[in-house]
Structure formats: structure tokens, C-alpha cells
Amino acid sequence: MGNIAMKRQGVPPKTVLPARPSAIIFDFDGVILDSAEIKAQAFAEIYSEKGEEWAAFILDYQRKHGGVSRREKFKHFDKTMLGQEPTEERLSFLSQRFTDIVFKKLLSAPFIP
Numbered sequence: 147m148g149n150i151a152m153k154r155q156g157v158p159p160k161t162v163l164p165a166r167p168s169a170i171i172f173d174f175d176g177v178i179l180d181s182a183e184i185k186a187q188a189f190a191e192i193y194s195e196k197g198e199e200w201a202a203f204i205l206d207y208q209r210k211h212g213g214v215s216r217r218e219k220f221k222h223f224d225k226t227m228l229g230q231e232p233t234e235e236r237l238s239f240l241s242q243r244f245t246d247i248v249f250k251k252l253l254s255a256p257f258i259p
Contacts, residue, residue: 179255181248182212188247189219192240196227203227216244 175181186208190201204223211219220240224232232240 177258179252180258181252181255182209184248184251184255185244188244188251189216189223191247192243193223193227200227216241220244 172178186205189208190204193200193204203226207222208219217237220232220237224230224236
């Protein structure tokens with residue numbers, strides 16, 4: 147419905163945005179850069195010493211549980227693959243390693259068209 151029709155029906159016109167917004171905010175992951183696969187590969191790289199069968203398990207889990215925090219994923223992987231709960235120190239170490247791997251790979255990640 148146009149502004150003229152809205153005025154006739156007593157509907158106030160829509161607020162017009164300023165000509166120059168002071169900021170535009172975009173979500174980064176999956177909007178600016180395609181990072182989902184980079185993150186999945188980072189988890190697999192961290193546990194690569196466990197072998198190919200575990201790499202497939204990790205990649206599948208990551209793709210199905212993308213919204214779960216990395217710390218929760220590390221807890222799940224350690225418990226499932228190593229049979230133990232990770233310590234806070236190990237979680238911090240794994241999280242930092244994940245950050246380092248992802249950051250390096252994001253520098254060459256493709257932009258979303």
C-alpha cells in the first residue's frame with residue numbers, strides 16, 4: 147500500500163530512514179564469508195591423530211550440530227573418543243588451537259556471492 151492510500155485510510159506513513167545510516171551491521175559467518183566448512187575442518191584437524199574414521203565422525207557431528215558451542219563439542223569429542231571429560235585447562239587449550247586454525251584459514255575463505 148502506497149503512502150497516499152495509507153493517508154486516505156488514516157494509516158500513518160512508514161518512517162523514512164535517514165539518507166545516510168550511521169552504521170550497517172552484517173552477520174559474519176555464512177553472510178560475509180563461507181566459514182562453516184572451515185570450522186568443521188578445524189575440529190577434524192585438532193583430533194587428526196585419532197585417524198580417518200574419527201575425522202568422519204567429527205565432520206558429521208559438526209555439520210549436524212553447528213549451533214552448539216565449541217567447548218561443548220570438545221567435551222563431547224573427548225568423552226566419546228578419549229573416554230574422559232576434558233579439564234578446564236584442556237578446554238582452554240583446545241579452544242585456543244581451534245581459534246588459531248580458523249583464523250588462519252578465514253584469511254583465504256571465499257566471500258559469499
